[in-house]
Amino acid sequence: MAELVISGNYAQSYAAKLARVQVVSAYPITPQTSIVEKIAEFVASGELPAQYIKVESEHSAMQACISASALGARTYTATSSQGLLLMHELLHWASGARTPVVMGVVNRAVAPPWSIWTDHADTMSQRDTGWITFYGESNQEVLDTTLLAFRLAEHPNVRLPAMVTEDAFYLSHTVEPVDIPSQEQVDEFLPPRDLAFTLQPGVAMRLGSFTGPDMYMEFRYKIAKAMERSRKVFLEIEEDYRRITGRIHGGLLPTYRTEDADTVLVTMGTATTTAKGVVDALRAAGKKVGLAKLRAFRPFPVSELRDLAAHVDRIGVLDRSFTFGAAGAAFTEIAGALYPTDHRPVLRDFVAGLGGRDITPATIEGVFEELSADKGPEVAWTDLKSRREVA
Amino acid sequence: MTQHAVEVNSKHVPKYETEEDLPEAPIATVSSEVIHTASWRTFRPVINLTLCTKCNVCWKFCPDDAIEFDVEGYPVIRLDYCKGCAICAEECKPKAIAMVKEE
Numbered sequence: 174m175a176e177l178v179i180s181g182n183y184a185q186s187y188a189a190k191l192a193r194v195q196v197v198s199a200y201p202i203t204p205q206t207s208i209v210e211k212i213a214e215f216v217a218s219g220e221l222p223a224q225y226i227k228v229e230s231e232h233s234a235m236q237a238c239i240s241a242s243a244l245g246a247r248t249y250t251a252t253s254s255q256g257l258l259l260m261h262e263l264l265h266w267a268s269g270a271r272t273p274v275v276m277g278v279v280n281r282a283v284a285p286p287w288s289i290w291t292d293h294a295d296t297m298s299q300r301d302t303g304w305i306t307f308y309g310e311s312n313q314e315v316l317d318t319t320l321l322a323f324r325l326a327e328h329p330n331v332r333l334p335a336m337v338t339e340d341a342f343y344l345s346h347t348v349e350p351v352d353i354p355s356q357e358q359v360d361e362f363l364p365p366r367d368l369a370f371t372l373q374p375g376v377a378m379r380l381g382s383f384t385g386p387d388m389y390m391e392f393r394y395k396i397a398k399a400m401e402r403s404r405k406v407f408l409e410i411e412e413d414y415r416r417i418t419g420r421i422h423g424g425l426l427p428t429y430r431t432e433d434a435d436t437v438l439v440t441m442g443t444a445t446t447t448a449k450g451v452v453d454a455l456r457a458a459g460k461k462v463g464l465a466k467l468r469a470f471r472p473f474p475v476s477e478l479r480d481l482a483a484h485v486d487r488i489g490v491l492d493r494s495f496t497f498g499a500a501g502a503a504f505t506e507i508a509g510a511l512y513p514t515d516h517r518p519v520l521r522d523f524v525a526g527l528g529g530r531d532i533t534p535a536t537i538e539g540v541f542e543e544l545s546a547d548k549g550p551e552v553a554w555t556d557l558k559s560r561r562e563v564a
Numbered sequence: 565m566t567q568h569a570v571e572v573n574s575k576h577v578p579k580y581e582t583e584e585d586l587p588e589a590p591i592a593t594v595s596s597e598v599i600h601t602a603s604w605r606t607f608r609p610v611i612n613l614t615l616c617t618k619c620n621v622c623w624k625f626c627p628d629d630a631i632e633f634d635v636e637g638y639p640v641i642r643l644d645y646c647k648g649c650a651i652c653a654e655e656c657k658p659k660a661i662a663m664v665k666e667e
Contacts, residue, residue: 380590
């Protein structure tokens with residue numbers, strides 16, 4: 174094990190190298206570019222004996238990864254924002270064909286107006302594509318979760334693609350100390366892929382060809398079941414990762430100071446670290462507040478949220494994207510998860526930090542204040558610049 | 565007469581009745597030849613062998629691999645797969661292929 178001071182993007186690159194990826198295909202886009210540039214350096218120097226396929230678009234990059242994965246290769250790509258949106262059709266293909274492609278995504282706002290800063294609208298737009306989806310809080314977590322993603326995606330009980338996302342610039346271009354596991358440790362954790370359900374040269378097989386109404390639904394059900402199984406598999410492999418590296422990040426919904434909390438804020442990505450500081454300050458002032466982090470959005474941590482909600486009075490959701498005509502995506506999912514329970518706490522949505530606007534400690538303090546006072550609308554646009562009363 | 569680069573098993577078609585019978589991934593282990601795809605054809609290509617020069621251009625352009633060759637090297641339309649797109653007739657230099665309306 175060695176400690177390097179690296180960006181979140183390089184954490185992705187090192188994870189792909191340690192995973193011994195065999196095929197990488199990618200197209201550059203800010204702020205993702207340095208992930209695949211670093212991998213290109215690894216390939217050029219001979220440190221990573223992989224095929225690096227240069228393509229003319231993100232759509233082709235994903236197609237190249239799906240095809241290589243269908244033949245049994247371990248594949249990786251990375252993208253962001255508009256590039257991810259261009260891939261959208263192929264994201265469905267990757268899960269439908271059950272190809273365990275792993276992808277790094279740098280969360281960035283979508284245009285127009287043009288923006289290159291943090292926002293979760295790009296990945297939230299992919300939530301129905303059948304991809305396992307993680308949101309990273311730190312560069313260390315990005316590296317560790319990417320390694321977990323390979324093992325989870327390729328697991329015989331899962332076989333689904335997985336993406337590991339990180340917030341633009343807050344992680345992608347900010348350097349932090351990161352423990353890099355040794356190649357021996359990663360080799361122990363991540364064995365080569367098994368080749369079940371892969372295409373074989375010389376054997377006539379068809380992947381994803383026409384299926385009528387008689388059996389299409391059953392193939393979809395298989396994806397649904399695999400995604401359900403991935404919950405348990407993830408907890409098992411994270412425990413195995415802890416055994417080997419000594420590190421664990423706390424499952425699908427890590428919590429912070431929630432034991433006796435009456436008010437809990439649910440966060441995603443880098444806003445979590447800011448919110449932890451605010452929770453500490455409010456705790457010091459005697460407030461019973463806590464925090465839960467949506468580390469995984471797919472599979473959605475339904476049972477974890479129900480366990481948490483069973484002993485709190487209020488839950489606030491910090492959404493870094495908005496579904497027009499509804500509410501923040503995390504809010505609606507949490508509302509759906511908690512409706513069938515006996516104890517339903519007050520649930521409020523706080524839309525904040527769109528297009529890279531800083532979510533500061535003051536922002537979070539204001540959210541806790543509104544939440545605890547039981548005032549304000551069900552869905553609030555936090556820190557909005559407006560002369561009107563914001564409703 | 566069609567040449568296959570890979571081993572094709574068109575005889576044994578597995579029967580899928582429920583979700584449990586299906587492979588985990590949507591992989592078929594039989595060739596797509598078992599699926600006849602010509603039911604919506606409106607015009608059928610008919611080859612005039614006295615004009616045909618065996619140049620193979622029709623076979624090269626057929627988007628569905630629906631043309632094979634007889635022992636003398638003349639093209640034969642595989643009517644279980646031909647959708648009647650008429651690309652072969654369009655491309656045929658000696659105009660040996662006529663599109664005839666299906667009954």
